[in-house]
Amino acid sequence: MESGVLLWMLAGILRVGAQPTTATERPPDGLHPLITEVLFAVPTDDGTGLGDANRDGVREANGDEFIEIVNPHDEPIQLAGYTLRDSAAEGPRRFEFVFPELELEPGGCAVVFNGHGCRWEGPIGDASRAPEAPHPYFNDAFVFTARCSSRPSLANAGDWVMLVAPDGRVVECVSWGSPRVAVPEGVPRVEHVGRVSGSSVQRTAFDGQLVRHADLDSRAYSPGQPFVKAETESEPPAGAGGW
């Protein structure tokens, strides 16, 4: 799809944060999802429930971590076999989630929580099967738990997550802070977001950057809402009646 190729070319020359995005290789052929949000530093609960991103009433420093993706194209994407993983070597410390069969419609959103120690209400999927329905608590996104043990977690000080296509080729990588493991050579799209605390990093638009969520609006994260504009840009004038 030509628009997809154009997006990748554009993304390759965007600068993200203070550091340049690198484009070293074309992405795998075909249409791919796009990472739109990563919560790697779960905020500390300040008494208001902050940090409880999965909305089970408890902040779990690992379990409430999540990665959000969207289908940015105008055709459905079959998610089966797409993988999200972090920088840890293969083994019990690696965060890795392989999607089961789920056709994601254009604009459709999916959220994968670490899930360690989490409880769930409503339709939740895992690596063995997709949720039976979109989740009303999460803006009607498809919500998954990776059912992690206590060990895999995204390192607050620096780490990365990558999206890997079913054929094994890397689609994109989001990195932050000072990862102990360098992003592998040849990843077609790398976005580095510096060090962020107390908030996720969130994409502002289909072709927008990943920025600190709390700098966009009053929220620290928004699982299920793939694009968030800065409040100052999106607020309608007083009396305009909203949308």
Ligand SMILES: [Ca+2]
């Ligand atoms: Ca929670």
Ligand SMILES: [Ca+2]
């Ligand atoms: Ca979001």
